[in-house]
Amino acid sequence: MKLIYEKSIKGRRGFRLPKALASKKCDLPKKYQRVKDPDLPEVSELDCVRHFTNLSRMNFSVDSNFYPLGSCTMKYNPKFTEKALKLEGFLELHPLLPQLLGGGMLAQGSLEVIYETERLLCEITGMDAFTMQPLAGAHGELTGAMLIAAYHKHKGSRRKYVIVPDSSHGTNPASAAIAGYEVIVVRSDKDGCMDIGAFKEKLNEDVAAVMLTCPNTLGIFNPRIKEIADLAHKAGALMYYDGANLNAMMGKCRPGDLGFDVVHLNLHKTFGTPHGGGGPGAGPVGVNDRLVQFLPISKVSKRDDGTLYLDYNNPKSIGYIAPFYGNFAVILKAYAYMLLLGKEGLTEVSEYAVLNANYCMKLLKDHYELSYDRTCMHECVFSASRQADKGVHAIDIAKYLIDKGFHPPTIYFPLIVKEAMMIEPTETESKETIDEFIAAMIEIAKLTESDPQVIKDAPQKAPVKRLDETKAARDLNLRFKGSP
C-alpha cells in the first residue's frame, strides 16, 4: 500500500482550524522561525481515514484473530472499559490541576480511581503498598530495581549483583543493568526451574536481589519458590516478582505470601487493558512494608475526612519516575475490569487460563517436542526441534500459522529452549478456537513430513510474503524521503 506521503496532493487540506483573530503576519523574529516547512502529508480527511482504516485491516488483532503470543497475555479486552474512559470528567482533566492550591478537590474522582486500584492490587498480590506510576512493565522493573537499590543504600550496604535465571525475560537483566547492577545468570534444572544448587553457589552478601517470574517463562510454577525466597532473605537479598505471568495465579497464590518483596504487574496483560499495538500499558509496582518509604513521589493518600490528596512528603523516596500519576487511562480501565469481575471472576480467569494452556499442551505433545513435560500453568512451551531436523523451523511454523489465520505464538523465547514456541491461549478463548489452532499445528507437523516446502514458503495469504529483515538492518530506511 502507498504511504500517506505518497498520496499527498499539494494544497489539499484535511482539517479546518479556527479563524485567526487578526490577519496581520506573524511578528516573531525570523531568526526564531524554521526555514523549511515540515513535509507533512497534504490529504483530505477521507484520504486520511481511508488510509488508516485500510492499514488497520492489515493487522492481526485479538478482536480479529486468535493471538496466543506467549508471555503477552493477549486476552479479550472488554469494550465497556473504553466507554468508562470517555466519560466527561476523566478525559480532559489536566494533571497539574490537583497540584494547584485547592485543586485537589477538583480531581477527587480520578484520585479515587488510583487509590482504589492500589488497594485492590495490594489484596490480589499480598503486598502492602503500590505505586501506579510506572508506565509499562519494563518501567516497573526499573522502578523496582531502583527501590531495591534505595533499600540497600539505606541499610548502608553496597550490593552489586542481581540474580536472574537463564529463562528470564530480557527486560529483567536490562532493567537491573540500567539501575546500576551487574547481572548474574543462574541456569535452570532439568525440571525447568532455577537450579537451587547453582543458585546457592551464586548467592552471597553482594547480591541485592533475585528477579523471578512466577510461574516462570516456561509456564512452570516452581514448587520450591519459598525455599528460594528464604535463602535470598537469609543472605540479605530482596525478592523481585516479574508479574508478566500473574494471569496464572489470581486467587491461587500471592507473591507477597510467597516471600516476594517487590512486584510489578502488567495491567495490559492480566487486567484486560488493550495492548495498543505495543502500548500504552501500565506497570504498577507493589512492595511490602520494608520498602514503602522508598516509593516514588507523589502518593495518593486519604485525609481523616475521607478526601484524597497528593502526598509529596516522602524524604526517602527514590524521587520522580513519571511526570504524573501513571498511565491514568490504563489504570482506569483495569479498575473497571476488576470491579466487573470481582473475586470469583478473577479467580476463574486464572483457572481457565491454566485449563486452556494444559489442554493445548496435552493435545500437541505427541506432535511437538515438549522440553519440560509436566503440568503447566497459563502457557506451555514446545520446541520445534523435531521439525527443525526436517528443515522446518519455529519461524516457518509461525509464518504458516499466519496463513491459517492465527497469530503465531512467541518464538525463540525462552532462550533455554531450542526452537521455542511459547503458547498462551488465555482464558477468554473458547474450546472451538483452541481446537482449530491445535488442528493447524498438527497439520504443520504432518506437512513437515510430507511437504515441508509449503511451510517454508508461507505466508502466501498475508499482505506481503516473507520479509527480508537482514536487508532492513543493512540498508537502513527508517523514513520516507520524498518522491525522486
Add this chain to the structure above:
Amino acid sequence: MSYIPHTKEQTQEMLKAIGASSIDELFKDIRPALRPRSFDIPEGLSEFDVIERMRALASKNATGLINFLGAGFYDHYIPAAVDAITERSEFYTAYTPYQPECSQGWLQAIYEYQTAICELTGLDAANASLYDGGTALYEAALMAIRTTGRNKIIMDSGVNLIYRTMLYTYTSNLSVEFVETPVAHGQSSREEIYKHLDDKTAAVIVQNPNFFGTIDDHSDIAEKAHLCGALVIASVYPVSLGLLKTPGEIGADIATGEGQSLGLPLSFGGPYLGFMACKKEFVRKMPGRIAGATVDKDGKRGFVLTLQAREQHIRRERATSNICSNEALCALRAIVYTTLLGKQGLKELAQLNYERSEFAKNELDKIKGVEVKRSSPTFNEFTLALPRNADKVVAEMIDKGFAAGFPLGRFYKGMDNYLLVSTTEKRTEEEIKEFAEALRVVI
C-alpha cells in the same frame, strides 16, 4: 462473569482430555502452604453497575473550567477522525509487531509516524516512541553518555522541572555528573553553559520553548558544544515546530519531547507519548523500537522492526535500554493528527497559538499591577508578574471558572508572585477577554 466462554460440558471434556479430574488438580504445584492468606476482593458487578460507578467518579472531577494551564501539557483540540482511527480494534487490540507479515498496518503506520517526527524536528531518524517526554529525555541523556563515553551533563534550568527531577532519579545509581545552568532574561545563559563546557561533557540539554514559554535560538550553543565533542539534546514542544526553528536547524544531535499535544487528551497525566529523533550517525545508539522499510520475497515493499540487536530481548543486560512496550497507540494518534493537519495546517496551528498568546499578553498587560514578562519572545505560554501570591490568585480564579495557569513558585524559588499562562487555539477572543476581566477583579 469473566468473559470465559466455556460451558460446563466443555470444561469437563477438556479436563478429560488432559487427564485431570478437576481444574484444581492443575494447580497442584501450588501446595496448600503457598495458597493466599487472604483474597478479600469484592463480588463482581454488572457492566451497568460499573459504568454507573465510573460516571459517579467522573462527576467528582471538575469539568468546564476554561483552561489557561499548560506547563508542558496542553489543551489542544483533537479532531474527531483521530479518535475514529485509534478506536479501530485492529489497531488497539494488537501487540508489538513481532510478526511483520500480519502486522503491516501497524508497521507502516509507525514508519509514517517516524517520518513525521523527522519532518517536525528536522532530524534524520526517529524511533517508534517512548513513554513520555521525561523518560525520552532521560533515554537521550544515557544515549549521549554511551555515544561520547563521557559522563557530565549540562542542563539548562529552563528544562521542565518535572523532567529534570526525573533525570536525577534515574541516574542516581549511575555515575553521572549534572550541572544546572540558570536562565537569563528568559533564555539559556551562554556564559554559564560555556563556563562548564569541557572535554568531559557528554551533552548539553536545552528546552525550546523553555518552561517559561520563551523562545531561544540555541545554534550558538550547539556550535560551541560540538567543538568540545559534546552532543546537544533539545527537548521540544511539537506543535511549536510548525513555526519555530527545528532541533535540526539549530544543530542539535538528539531531539526529544512530549507528544501529548499531537492529538492526545490530557487524561490526568497519561498515557502520553515520548518521541525521539537523532542525526543518522547515532541511529544505532537510539533506544526503543524502530520500524524500517525492506522488501519481501517478491521484491514488494514491506516493513519490519529493525536494528533489534540493540534491544533487551536480544542483548539483555547490554541493551541500549530496557524498554519493551512503548506508546504505539499514542504514536498512531500523533501520525493521524499530523496527517489531518498537514503541512499547511500545522504551520497555521502554530501561528494561531502564537497569535492567541500575543493577544492574551496585550489584554493582561492592561490590568493594573500585572506585568507581562517580555524579555524574550514566547510561543503560546508566558509569564505574568502578579502583585501578590500566584497560588492564591489561582485558587480564587478557580471559583470564577478558570484554570488560570501554573504558579511558578511551586518550581522556582523566589517566584511566588509569578504565574505561567498558556493559550492554545481553543481559547477564543471572548474567553481571553473574560479571563483578563476575572483576573482584574481577583487582583
